[in-house]
Amino acid sequence: MKEFPLSKVYQLLEPGPVVLLTTAHKGRANVMTMSWHMMVEFEPPLVACVVSSGGHSFAALDATGECVIAIPARKLAQKVVQVGNSSGRDTDKFEAFGLHPVPAKFVRPPLVGECFANLECKVVDARLVNKYNLFVLEVLAAWKDPAQKNPKTLHHCGYGTFVVDGRTIKLKSNMR
Amino acid sequence: MKEFPLSKVYQLLEPGPVVLLTTAHKGRANVMTMSWHMMVEFEPPLVACVVSSGGHSFAALDATGECVIAIPARKLAQKVVQVGNSSGRDTDKFEAFGLHPVPAKFVRPPLVGECFANLECKVVDARLVNKYNLFVLEVLAAWKDPAQKNPKTLHHCGYGTFVVDGRTIKLKSNMR
Numbered sequence: 001m002k003e004f005p006l007s008k009v010y011q012l013l014e015p016g017p018v019v020l021l022t023t024a025h026k027g028r029a030n031v032m033t034m035s036w037h038m039m040v041e042f043e044p045p046l047v048a049c050v051v052s053s054g055g056h057s058f059a060a061l062d063a064t065g066e067c068v069i070a071i072p073a074r075k076l077a078q079k080v081v082q083v084g085n086s087s088g089r090d091t092d093k094f095e096a097f098g099l100h101p102v103p104a105k106f107v108r109p110p111l112v113g114e115c116f117a118n119l120e121c122k123v124v125d126a127r128l129v130n131k132y133n134l135f136v137l138e139v140l141a142a143w144k145d146p147a148q149k150n151p152k153t154l155h156h157c158g159y160g161t162f163v164v165d166g167r168t169i170k171l172k173s174n175m176r
Numbered sequence: 177m178k179e180f181p182l183s184k185v186y187q188l189l190e191p192g193p194v195v196l197l198t199t200a201h202k203g204r205a206n207v208m209t210m211s212w213h214m215m216v217e218f219e220p221p222l223v224a225c226v227v228s229s230g231g232h233s234f235a236a237l238d239a240t241g242e243c244v245i246a247i248p249a250r251k252l253a254q255k256v257v258q259v260g261n262s263s264g265r266d267t268d269k270f271e272a273f274g275l276h277p278v279p280a281k282f283v284r285p286p287l288v289g290e291c292f293a294n295l296e297c298k299v300v301d302a303r304l305v306n307k308y309n310l311f312v313l314e315v316l317a318a319w320k321d322p323a324q325k326n327p328k329t330l331h332h333c334g335y336g337t338f339v340v341d342g343r344t345i346k347l348k349s350n351m352r
Contacts, residue, residue: 008334015332016192035191049214077347125307128312132222136304155190160346161347162346162347163343164343166341172336173335175209176335
């Protein structure tokens with residue numbers, strides 16, 4: 001994993017890929033699947049996300065204020081679904097689905113070794129957690145795997161249906 | 177445009193497409209390009225979005241509490257960029273770029289006739305507007321154009337680069 005500039009983090013999340021969210025709580029790491037996230041600010045990069053309050057990940061994120069957002073490429077689709085269909089309450093998902101936790105630099109939750117990008121995050125605003133389970137995160141560090149060239153990401157359309165990235169088009173624009 | 181069930185609205189936004197956001201203020205409609213949005217709740221559908229505070233759309237949304245989120249297919253890419261590169265302060269973007277405003281049912285901002293889906297929204301939580309320009313919206317009504325079959329959407333990766341939807345994969349899953 002190579003350090004990735006914080007100023008470009010939005011380019012990873014703005015397209016709306018399915019991501020994995022890791023947490024660590026009471027000595028155990030966990031990972032969930034998440035599609036409800038968006039950029040909030042370019043730099044320092046802020047990200048908002050919604051984490052279902054019933055789950056193990058919510059309790060960990062709420063208690064520790066730390067997580068990692070990991071972005072899986074298309075080849076991880078089956079694992080993404082397996083992670084989404086199980087609970088950290090009774091399963092060590094890293095072990096069960098062959099994902100490798102890699103120590104992060106600033107936070108306790110691990111990076112996901114198989115993902116092409118990993119973002120270390122801390123909660124900076126919890127005002128909308130009670131009502132909407134909505135956390136505002138700051139990205140403290142970002143990592144990219146240089147061995148994964150031009151990874152295609154997954155976009156969830158509901159019930160295990162995903163659209164995979166197709167071709168890229170470039171139009172003249174001054175939008176950042 | 178045919179009415180679309182509110183319970184399925186998340187399937188339109190969860191994949192993370194670039195959208196257009198329309199507003200109406202002081203007798204004039206406007207439209208901007210937006211990528212920073214996410215689902216917050218399934219039903220009634222809640223959506224969060226970030227609207228840059230410098231622009232004409234922010235002032236309108238903040239003052240009126242109403243907007244329409246319109247989803248363009250790939251063929252509208254050039255117009256999406258043109259809308260993103262101009263300001264409602266000095267341009268009637270509907271007229272300038274050949275987009276047709278269509279009256280909505282519950283809100284003053286218009287639907288965009290060329291878009292395959294349109295969501296009528298009202299602001300339901302403005303607590304994070306001051307700090308992050310982040311609005312929480314409720315979708316009051318949703319519309320889909322039955323003439324546009326399997327539209328491919330656009331995902332913005334920064335500076336006018338878009339990934340177009342590629343193929344669809346379906347995996348067995350109990351994730352909604």
